[in-house]
Amino acid sequence: MELDERKVKILKAIIQNYQETGEPVGSRTISKYTDLNLSSATIRNEMADLEEMGLIVQPHTSAGRIPTDQGYRLYVDQLMAEKDREVAQIKDFMVQRVNRLEQLLRQIARFLATNTNYATMISAPSVSNSKVKFLQLSRMGTDKLLVTVVVEGNIVKNTILDMDRTMSDEDILNLGFHLNNTLNGLTMAQINLGLITKLKEVAGSNADVVEKVLEAVADAISMEGEVPIYTSGATNIFKYPELTTDDTASQIIGTLEEKQQLAQLLTANLGDEDKQGIQIYIGNENSVQAMKDCSVVTATYELKDGLQGTIGIVGPKRMDYDKVVTILKNVMAQLDTMFDKK
Amino acid sequence: MELDERKVKILKAIIQNYQETGEPVGSRTISKYTDLNLSSATIRNEMADLEEMGLIVQPHTSAGRIPTDQGYRLYVDQLMAEKDREVAQIKDFMVQRVNRLEQLLRQIARFLATNTNYATMISAPSVSNSKVKFLQLSRMGTDKLLVTVVVEGNIVKNTILDMDRTMSDEDILNLGFHLNNTLNGLTMAQINLGLITKLKEVAGSNADVVEKVLEAVADAISMEGEVPIYTSGATNIFKYPELTTDDTASQIIGTLEEKQQLAQLLTANLGDEDKQGIQIYIGNENSVQAMKDCSVVTATYELKDGLQGTIGIVGPKRMDYDKVVTILKNVMAQLDTMFDKK
DNA sequence: ATTAGCACTCGATACAAATGAGTGCTAACA
């Protein structure tokens, strides 16, 4: 069976109509909806073909057709002509200066949620491969040590250590100086056992403190895999009846709330060069079981210094891919200019 | 109309039965359910009285009775005999050492959500009246200054400042030393204009840096009113049919996700000595419009140094107040011992 | 004061009929 241009047009019409109404779409609708000027009967024949090809299905006899995951995949891969709307309003948002990254991310999530009517999630930039930029030891009280680590991208992390015994101010100063010099510019991978042993030797009787400090540094760099994730518009899910049945809504919202599983989804492609930019997961293509009836569109953003994070949009399979992709691209562009300027 | 003991017993029975089943409860049920040995007819008479007093209502003719907000209020205020169950399992949770406050709070939220089957929220300790404990200035690169502020309760806050011009290391050291000595132990309220002017004078040409640093300190102390709030078990709401109607579920979950309004609810009583401990808001008694069909139980916890936060449990009006209060008290006790020991 | 009995109310449930959107197929047509 060949997929000629007319079939493509009909498939496109079905997808677009279904995405607006959420109802299975019948041959008569297509006949009137499009500029093909074909009777419903002809459309029916074509539809039968499309169904045979696995691009659309009937939920039950005597119902219209809805696209299959495969149908959407075709649409997304081949047919998506990007619109250049939505640009204007994006330009305006965030006029107020945002100095905190966290707030910025929250704002973006909220913006996307209200403008797309889908649920939105965004992961904070991860510093997995980032370098130590600065390290500071300060004594607090008699037996506590404040370790401040700054990694590339100016992300600051603090840890307060209990020291087993008192160290002299001079020792602390020296140790700090030494550690700073040694670790500066290194990634986690580069802080190997040899280096650690050497540091401990130099520290002499303070080797135990060095160990604790290094732990803190490791913590700061790896973030213990706990990338903060912000979500918004989870309740948009309720706008799509096909997701409100049974407990699917409950599952989706639960997943969005707990964030645990989202990390997996959002950080999956971070290292992968090929998977940069925008990815679309339709139905079962995404790894989160609770979202098997959804589609997820993700986009990787990058601040300077290789700091990367991901934005994700969760909606029904009939989501307006076109619009979502456009709006995401624009937000990305916005982010780029924001961080280039700075 | 007088509220004699028998009426109270019947009211109690109605509330308890309704809280288990979620269905309006009829006279016959009560007649068998209780140890009063009264016929359903007698119960009916009493019920009519209770209804007249505004403590229970019929959702419609030919249905059983359900408690009104007033009825619950009476129950909560007078009748709640605290059970001492649930203690055992609480003791066990959190054996794994939790070093981060954030993680601890998340864990508590999750624990409460799974054990009560209601939605849970918890606000991080607020430092509104806390004192500066430690302050550290460090140069980063040529023109950046890292300000690290530790306030009571060991909450650390960092800010990276751009300096307009380069300061010598010695100047930075001196300034840091001086600021630390001056501000140590002060609350925000105590850092007044006189003090600021004096600090600036001493700093001489670096007065502008002092100003920026003080801003950062103020930021750290006040947290800009943005208390982090963690939620868990929002989807528990779906377990209660009476909250799943219309878009109430959507509203409640939306409120829980956005957190904005929760802050209001959770921080409202923080200063108030009288309102310490456990508070119960039934129906409209709480200030959040979206939760007018819910009850909210809040408890204020206190770490050392006057750091206070609030835990909140959100459920249907027929929630098991008794259980919730007991479990909350136990968690509080747990927290107390954790932070006293440390 | 309590209770048995009874008529009444009204939401819930079940079932049948009507509705109508949509299909597949066939025969006629350009």
Added chain:
DNA sequence: TGTTAGCACTCATTTGTATCGAGTGCTAAT
């Protein structure tokens, strides 16, 4: 040969109707 009108058929949904039963209020008897 591709297109279309027409028609019989399917089946989820809607509508209407009868029944059921839990629960009430009232009255009269105990």
